[in-house]
Amino acid sequence: MRRVQACYLIYKQFEPNHPSIHAVLLLGMPVLLARQLPVLQQIGAVASHWGLILALTALYRRSPFHPLAKFPGPTLGKLSKIYVAYLTARGDLYRVIESWHEQYGDVIRIGSCMFGWGLIQLWSSFCLAAGPNELTFYYDTRLNPEGDFQLDGIRDFSVHAARRKPWARAMSSAALKGYEPILQMKTLELMEELSKRHREKIDISHWTNLFSFDVLGHVAFDRELGLVKSGEDSDGLIHIVEGGVYAGALISHVLWMVPFFKYIPAKGLRAVQLLAASYVQERTSKGSKSKDLSRFFTEDEGAAQSGATMGEITADGMLAIIAGSDTTSTMLTNLWYFMLRHPEYAERLRKEIDLTFPPGEDPLDFSRHADMPYLNACINETLRVLPPAPGGLQRTVKRGSGGATICSYFVPECTQVSVPIFSVHRDSREFSPLPDDFWPDRWLTQDSYVLPNGDVIGKEQVITNRGAFIPFSFGPQNCAGRALAMVEMRAVACVMMHKFELRKPKEYDLNQWEKDMWDALIMLRGKLPVILEQRQGH
Numbered sequence: 001m002r003r004v005q006a007c008y009l010i011y012k013q014f015e016p017n018h019p020s021i022h023a024v025l026l027l028g029m030p031v032l033l034a035r036q037l038p039v040l041q042q043i044g045a046v047a048s049h050w051g052l053i054l055a056l057t058a059l060y061r062r063s064p065f066h067p068l069a070k071f072p073g074p075t076l077g078k079l080s081k082i083y084v085a086y087l088t089a090r091g092d093l094y095r096v097i098e099s100w101h102e103q104y105g106d107v108i109r110i111g112s113c114m115f116g117w118g119l120i121q122l123w124s125s126f127c128l129a130a131g132p133n134e135l136t137f138y139y140d141t142r143l144n145p146e147g148d149f150q151l152d153g154i155r156d157f158s159v160h161a162a163r164r165k166p167w168a169r170a171m172s173s174a175a176l177k178g179y180e181p182i183l184q185m186k187t188l189e190l191m192e193e194l195s196k197r198h199r200e201k202i203d204i205s206h207w208t209n210l211f212s213f214d215v216l217g218h219v220a221f222d223r224e225l226g227l228v229k230s231g232e233d234s235d236g237l238i239h240i241v242e243g244g245v246y247a248g249a250l251i252s253h254v255l256w257m258v259p260f261f262k263y264i265p266a267k268g269l270r271a272v273q274l275l276a277a278s279y280v281q282e283r284t285s286k287g288s289k290s291k292d293l294s295r296f297f298t299e300d301e302g303a304a305q306s307g308a309t310m311g312e313i314t315a316d317g318m319l320a321i322i323a324g325s326d327t328t329s330t331m332l333t334n335l336w337y338f339m340l341r342h343p344e345y346a347e348r349l350r351k352e353i354d355l356t357f358p359p360g361e362d363p364l365d366f367s368r369h370a371d372m373p374y375l376n377a378c379i380n381e382t383l384r385v386l387p388p389a390p391g392g393l394q395r396t397v398k399r400g401s402g403g404a405t406i407c408s409y410f411v412p413e414c415t416q417v418s419v420p421i422f423s424v425h426r427d428s429r430e431f432s433p434l435p436d437d438f439w440p441d442r443w444l445t446q447d448s449y450v451l452p453n454g455d456v457i458g459k460e461q462v463i464t465n466r467g468a469f470i471p472f473s474f475g476p477q478n479c480a481g482r483a484l485a486m487v488e489m490r491a492v493a494c495v496m497m498h499k500f501e502l503r504k505p506k507e508y509d510l511n512q513w514e515k516d517m518w519d520a521l522i523m524l525r526g527k528l529p530v531i532l533e534q535r536q537g538h
């Protein structure tokens with residue numbers, strides 16, 4: 001019993017995360033002590049050793065001595081985050097967490113983790129504090145086998161800030177102008193391919209995905225992936241990226257498994273890493289004709305200041321593909337979904353687009369998209385109701401900090417803290433009325449508002465807390481590609497609505513769309529069948 005207690009205390013006190021320490025504590029100890037016994041009894045000794053450690057862990061987690069004992073939460077969830085990993089595998093974790101918040105309140109406990117709902121202040125004050133706040137070691141999955149961290153896995157604030165510098169320059173207004181020709185070429189190519197399929201039933205989710213990966217290929221590496229032209233993901237690039245994302249999501253909730261991540265034969269993920277490496281190498285050796293993102297990492301006069309090695313630049317190239325493609329295409333497909341659900345909003349959006357770009361004018365004039373209130377309201381509302389990264393991004397209270405007091409909650413050191421974006425966006429204290437509904441008007445500035453049921457309300461009855469609008473997260477580790485994503489989404493939404501009317505095939509049930517969504521930290525999704533009608537004269 002004493003050996004079990006010793007192992008348990010080592011786990012509780014030091015949270016070791018190296019595979020060799022797990023091997024010693026979970027296998028070495030019981031086998032060593034039972035080495036004189038026959039094999040079957042040795043197996044029995046290992047099993048009872050594991051069982052007892054699990055029982056002690058469960059007892060402690062349910063006991064009043066646990067530092068998070070006063071926080072409410074679901075019974076199974078309090079026992080282990082393996083339960084949360086199971087919900088991730090099921091795909092609907094973000095909705096389950098929201099229902100827990102409805103049941104238990106703002107701050108809930110899951111394993112040794114807290115989720116704060118509606119407490120956007122919790123997230124902001126924690127994320128901005130460089131003191132006790134740290135990325136959890138889940139982000140070690142951002143380390144490639146060559147030993148290079150992607151930007152989003154860097155824990156040290158000053159190293160992270162230096163590595164973000166090229167990203168900041170790559171998203172400046174001048175740099176964004178440089179990407180416009182790429183976006184223009186790719187958007188027109190998409191429209192051309194879609195026109196060929198006029199009146200056919202197509203999966204618009206698939207096409208939007210091909211498009212966003214193609215854009216990233218060009219923007220990041222000046223490389224033609226040719227997905228839209230071929231109409232398919234011929235090399236399986238999207239498939240392997242999404243496979244890697246899914247594997248990472250499962251492991252993200254059971255942190256002691258993170259060190260084993262690199263031993264999982266995640267062929268897909270490795271394939272993306274190798275692919276990104278080949279793209280970067282090719283791009284660096286041949287140079288670029290267009291003003292792509294890579295030049296900010298390799299050629300720009302500020303590139304050297306970031307201190308990034310070639311390996312790290314390659315890792316960030318892979319990050320650009322993963323972080324920038326699926327997220328943007330999810331948002332765009334969600335917008336088509338809402339336009340199909342609410343034809344009255346689609347009509348209003350089309351009216352604004354037609355007024356801004358009367359016949360003969362180019363809807364791909366980027367300089368005007370940011371000033372189209374209804375277009376931007378529809379985009380914001382899509383990102384609010386169905387954020388492409390719906391879950392809680394993980395941070396932890398640094399070991400050795402003594403804990404942190406965040407919004408009057410004392411949070412012990414090593415506690416994981418997470419604020420689910422989806423739940424914050426559905427909080428009626430931040431967005432009201434109709435927090436669960438798609439209602440773009442909430443983003444417009446006016447004296448009175450007409451609700452979908454025809455009632456008129458004054459502006460004092462509408463709450464739209466822009467500070468709680470966090471689809472791109474918050475703080476120093478927020479989305480580095482937000483500006484590009486916004487330019488891309490506005491352009492495609494505008495041109496698509498200008499050129500086509502979207503119809504739902506009779507047999508398709510729109511309720512299926514949200515059922516098919518899969519929360520894998522970023523949202524994975526099913527098919528959205530549509531029929532496109534080309535508009536007269538467009």
Ligand code: HEM
Pocket residue numbers: 151152153164167319320323324325327328331387388389393394471472473476477478479480481482484485
């Ligand atoms: C609608 C589109 C997008 C959404 C909703 C989105 C959302 C997010 C979120 C929530 C994070 C924070 C992740 C975390 O804290 O773990 C993030 C990080 C990041 N995103 Fe995006 N993203 C989008 C598009 C893009 C694009 C187009 C790019 C680049 C081309 C990009 C590049 C990045 C990078 C590099 C990070 C890591 C930042 C850091 O750690 O400093 N994202 N994104």
